[in-house]
Amino acid sequence: MALILVLIALGSIAFHVLSPWWWTPIASNWNYIDSTLIITFWITGLAFAAIVLFVAYCLVAFRHRPGRRAAYEPENRRLEGWLTVVTALGVAALLAPGLIVWGQFVRVPANATEIEIVAQQWRWAYRLPGADGRLGASGIEHVSDENPLGLDPKDTAARDDLVIDGDLHLPLGRPVKVLLRSTDVVHNFYVPEFRAKMDIIPGMVTYFWFTPTRTGTFDALCNEVCGVSHYAMRGRVTVDGEAAYSSWLGQQKTFASVASQKRLAAGRAGSQER
Structure with missing residues (x-):
């Protein structure tokens, strides 16, 4: 033994x-x-x-030997x-x-850019600041089919926010403050290569920050069991150089334009039904 x-x-x-x-x-x-x-x-x-x-x-x-007895010592100060x-x-x-x-x-650099990640069974959604450089207000009361992220349509700062349909892209070498929201249960946004993660609690805005130091595409996982399809809650984060990131950013749509397109589509669908 x-x-x-x-x-x-x-x-x-x-x-x-x-x-x-x-x-x-x-x-x-x-x-x-x-x-x-x-x-x-x-x-x-x-x-x-x-x-x-x-x-x-x-x-x-x-070990036990013939004739040997164990000493009893209940305490030894x-x-x-x-x-x-x-x-x-x-x-x-x-x-x-x-x-x-x-x-x-938890000490975020003053020059960090704020982005938002919204978790929902079982997908990720992303929001980046628009031309004004800041994220607009949001609230659960604004969540709808046309506005799944719950952005406040009356807040002018929210109208130019970029609503990302697809993978998240980040610029190389710039600090990023990641704001996290959930619309249902507890999730956790985790990219193993970044070593940074945080639980996403319903009713709260949690955060972490990091600076990407290497270009490439990395898997984003939910690191908190969140339901039967937890295993499939995956996404991708791409870290780009300055030129590639600017090109990608220019292709993204604002909240105002996305909401307008959805209203038009809903109106057409209603007309066809009538």
């Missing part, structure tokens, strides 16, 4: 070092997330190996004190890096 425990400890370390299942190449500024995970792996890995090897040692050193101190240091070492990164995670 002692040999098996030693092999488990060594095998776990070897699997961690040699494992082919590692992170995808990062494509944002959040390399701090990777560093925090590595620190966590080292701390928990060393603790795991130390405990398992200590148990293996005890099995050998204190010195040992309990050491265990308390070591445990507290270990917990602090695990929490400190995460708290530091979280502080950076």
Whole structure:
């Protein structure tokens, strides 16, 4: 049994070092997330190996022998004190890096561009600021077939917002603040290469921010079980260079134009029915 425990400890370390299942190449500024995970792996890995090897040692050193009796020691203040101190240091070492990164995670740069992602079983919808550079107001009371994102039609700032029909595109090297809304249940927008994600809570606007650092097209997943088709709630995010992004942006339609087209289509459909 002692040999098996030693092999488990060594095998776990070897699997961690040699494992082919590692992170995808990062494509944002959040390399701090990777560093925090590595620190966590080292701390928990060393603790795991130390405990398992200590148990293996005890099995050998204190194994049953004829004539030997176990000593009864219900408490040991010195040992309990050491265990308390070591445990507290270990917990602090695990929490400190995460708290530091979280502080950076919620401090959005002043020059970040705001975009909005709206989650709905089981699809993603996107909204970008228009010519005025800011997103207009929205509310659940405005949601309809013609206005699925719930933008306020009376807000002039919302009329020039770009409603994206298809994949989301982002510019390379510019910080982005992602505002998140849900029209039904809890979702979570996650692009593994960006290392940044956040739960999307009905009735709330949550957010995170990041800076894309590599061009390419990346899968966007829902990372919170949201219903029977959760597995199919996928999208794509493309990070473009400046010229490609400007070209794509020029092809997008504003909320005002999309709403007008939908009203015309609805009017034609009603005329044909009559």
